[in-house]
Amino acid sequence: MPADRNNRKYAKGLLRKGGEPGFATPSGKVELASSLLEKYGYDGLPVYVEPTEGPLGSPELYGKYPLVFSSGARIQSAFFGRQAFKHPGAVEAATETARSYSPRRCEGEGN
Numbered sequence: 616m617p618a619d620r621n622n623r624k625y626a627k628g629l630l631r632k633g634g635e636p637g638f639a640t641p642s643g644k645v646e647l648a649s650s651l652l653e654k655y656g657y658d659g660l661p662v663y664v665e666p667t668e669g670p671l672g673s674p675e676l677y678g679k680y681p682l683v684f685s686s687g688a689r690i691q692s693a694f695f696g697r698q699a700f701k702h703p704g705a706v707e708a709a710t711e712t713a714r715s716y717s718p719r720r721c722e723g724e725g726n
Contacts, residue, residue, distance in 0.1 A: 682720070
């Protein structure tokens with residue numbers, strides 16, 4: 616049985632208070648630069664900030680501990696929400712912790 620879908624919520628006024636068409640942003644439009652973040656003094660666009668304990672921020676620490684933990688990776692099925700878990704075996708696959716290593720980084724590390 617197909618899932619009930621409610622597409623084009625922005626056009627039907629289902630995203631904004633008062634039922635006005637548009638997106639749930641101050642302008643009602645898609646905002647590539649967040650006017651809400653700018654209102655509170657932040658940059659409206661995402662900005663990458665190098666970690667202070669990373670390879671560039673602390674080269675001496677990186678020399679002692681050359682592997683860097685990154686917790687932002689997600690398996691592809693995580694982007695499909697509940698739909699992915701209708702597939703037999705998807706739940707079992709999601710219980711595995713995803714790890715990836717650079718082959719160049721692992722040379723000589725015994726991994």
